[in-house]
Amino acid sequence: MKINKYKKYLAFSKAGILDGFAYKFSALGWLLGDLVSIIILFYLWQAIYQNSPTETINGMTFKDMIAYLIFARVSTTLIFSSSSFWNIGFDIYEGNIAISLIRPINYRYRLLASSFGNFLSTAILMFIPLFIVSIVILNLSLGIGFPELAHLLLFLVSVVLSFVIVDSMNFLIGEISIFTNALFGLMIIKNIILSFFSGSLLPSSFFPDWLNAVLRFLPFQSMVEKPIMILLGRLEYMDILMTLLIQLMWVVILSVLCNFSFNRLKKHVVSVGG
Amino acid sequence: MRKYLRLYPYYVSRSIKARLAYRFDAFIGILGFLLENALIFSTMYLTISAIPSLNGWDINMMGFLYGFYLIPKSLDHILSDQVWQLANGGITRGILDKYLVKPINPLFQLVVEMIQLEGIGELILGIVFLALFTPLVTVEWTLMNVLALVIVAFFAMLFFFAIKLIFGSLSFWTKRSIEVMTMIYDFSNFAKYPIDIFTRAIRFVLTYILPFSVVIFLPIEALLKGGNLWLTTLYVMIASVSMLMVSLFVWSRGLKRYESAGS
Numbered sequence: 001m002k003i004n005k006y007k008k009y010l011a012f013s014k015a016g017i018l019d020g021f022a023y024k025f026s027a028l029g030w031l032l033g034d035l036v037s038i039i040i041l042f043y044l045w046q047a048i049y050q051n052s053p054t055e056t057i058n059g060m061t062f063k064d065m066i067a068y069l070i071f072a073r074v075s076t077t078l079i080f081s082s083s084s085f086w087n088i089g090f091d092i093y094e095g096n097i098a099i100s101l102i103r104p105i106n107y108r109y110r111l112l113a114s115s116f117g118n119f120l121s122t123a124i125l126m127f128i129p130l131f132i133v134s135i136v137i138l139n140l141s142l143g144i145g146f147p148e149l150a151h152l153l154l155f156l157v158s159v160v161l162s163f164v165i166v167d168s169m170n171f172l173i174g175e176i177s178i179f180t181n182a183l184f185g186l187m188i189i190k191n192i193i194l195s196f197f198s199g200s201l202l203p204s205s206f207f208p209d210w211l212n213a214v215l216r217f218l219p220f221q222s223m224v225e226k227p228i229m230i231l232l233g234r235l236e237y238m239d240i241l242m243t244l245l246i247q248l249m250w251v252v253i254l255s256v257l258c259n260f261s262f263n264r265l266k267k268h269v270v271s272v273g274g
Numbered sequence: 275m276r277k278y279l280r281l282y283p284y285y286v287s288r289s290i291k292a293r294l295a296y297r298f299d300a301f302i303g304i305l306g307f308l309l310e311n312a313l314i315f316s317t318m319y320l321t322i323s324a325i326p327s328l329n330g331w332d333i334n335m336m337g338f339l340y341g342f343y344l345i346p347k348s349l350d351h352i353l354s355d356q357v358w359q360l361a362n363g364g365i366t367r368g369i370l371d372k373y374l375v376k377p378i379n380p381l382f383q384l385v386v387e388m389i390q391l392e393g394i395g396e397l398i399l400g401i402v403f404l405a406l407f408t409p410l411v412t413v414e415w416t417l418m419n420v421l422a423l424v425i426v427a428f429f430a431m432l433f434f435f436a437i438k439l440i441f442g443s444l445s446f447w448t449k450r451s452i453e454v455m456t457m458i459y460d461f462s463n464f465a466k467y468p469i470d471i472f473t474r475a476i477r478f479v480l481t482y483i484l485p486f487s488v489v490i491f492l493p494i495e496a497l498l499k500g501g502n503l504w505l506t507t508l509y510v511m512i513a514s515v516s517m518l519m520v521s522l523f524v525w526s527r528g529l530k531r532y533e534s535a536g537s
Contacts, residue, residue: 029453
């Protein structure tokens with residue numbers, strides 16, 4: 001009985017994986033786009049460190065910075081691979097949401113399951129190849145050492161938690177589309193806010209103090225910055241444990257929020273749709 | 275020509291009315307592009323503020339450059355966003371068919387199909403940046419300087435349009451070209467930085483192959499560093515007009531192919 005309960009969600013994960021693979025040529029195209037921004041980043045930061053009077057900027061050397069930014073860029077593709085935003089957006093837009101309500105499945109977990117399928121296909125198609133290439137190139141060009149196995153494994157655990165946090169945020173923001181059809185505009189707002197505050201564009205040591213004080217109470221830094229810091233071995237094991245616990249806390253809080261807000265939304269759907 | 279000038283305001287007002295039927299949606303779109311550029315600039319600001327200057331460019335000059343970059347980009351975004359639909363599988367969906375049955379230039383119809391209000395977000399931010407950073411950079415403002423910048427902005431806008439049209443028209447052959455179009459369009463991001471921070475190969479591309487730096491960066495460098503602004507304006511015009519000619523050529527070849535293959 002218990003197995004059956006999970007099995008029905010597994011079908012959605014499988015569909016998510018197949019969906020991801022269906023667009024593999026697109027994925028390759030977007031990969032090239034990422035390459036452009038990585039090239040810009042590299043030369044920009046090289047120039048920045050050449051122009052800096054000191055060897056380190058905000059506690060990071062050139063090598064630290066490049067390793068951070070490249071791993072952040074590569075991991076962001078995986079962490080942000082959730083499809084829940086579009087799924088809930090289209091379901092609301094096309095009215096499928098009403099049909100979803102009569103199915104004997106929790107809608108929130110169904111979307112999470114199909115997002116997870118996307119996560120796996122992104123991991124296989126983009127993340128793993130890019131990650132390996134990055135490690136090798138960083139090692140050959142800048143002599144940056146390979147990540148330790150323990151750090152790598154803890155990083156992966158942290159990334160999965162990050163992914164669930166991002167997926168919940170996507171779900172919550174996707175729910176806003178009940179008020180507006182501007183999914184593209186919403187996506188842009190969501191993506192830039194998540195990228196900026198999660199440290200995907202710049203580590204938080206560059207942020208002003210007041211901003212960091214605020215961010216400490218928000219889930220953003222658990223999304224990208226913390227996993228990367230684990231990977232680069234910049235956190236002690238106690239801090240890693242703490243980080244994972246905080247991530248887990250956000251997973252729980254956001255999951256409750258998702259279910260709660262979706263129940264509210266359901267009533268709204270019923271009242272307008274009937 | 276006169277016919278098109280008369281038709282243009284009619285199409286534009288129709289498109290704006292259509293978009294404003296969903297005011298909140300339009301607002302979200304405008305806010306999205308405004309916020310995106312504001313946070314990208316914040317990233318740049320936090321980065322450049324950590325050092326005295328980037329190869330002689332301090333943060334005020336970089337802000338001025340960023341503001342200027344947004345002007346032609348946003349104008350093109352507002353006026354010709356429909357070109358993206360070519361690349362996004364529009365040709366297989368047959369979006370061109372309805373243009374071909376009317377006695378009006380299909381490219382004209384494609385461009386005027388939609389006024390993209392989202393671009394206003396970028397335009398507002400560009401104006402705000404120029405207003406903020408103009409007093410902070412040392413420029414000798416003359417009427418001629420301002421005139422040159424207006425001409426540069428106009429031709430740079432055409433340049434953005436031409437780049438979009440070339441890579442959107444690729445879809446006549448490949449069915450879908452949005453990924454490569456996005457990548458090429460993203461090359462414009464290079465133009466937000468001083469060109470000499472890049473390696474020789476990239477500089478070559480940005481000067482002769484995809485001359486984004488020629489149409490954005492060089493005029494601003496001439497303005498801020500006391501170069502020959504009118505000479506760079508001439509370069510901008512040459513780059514834009516040649517790119518425009520290439521784009522019209524690719525478009526018309528593609529369209530011929532489409533007409534003979536379809537229907």
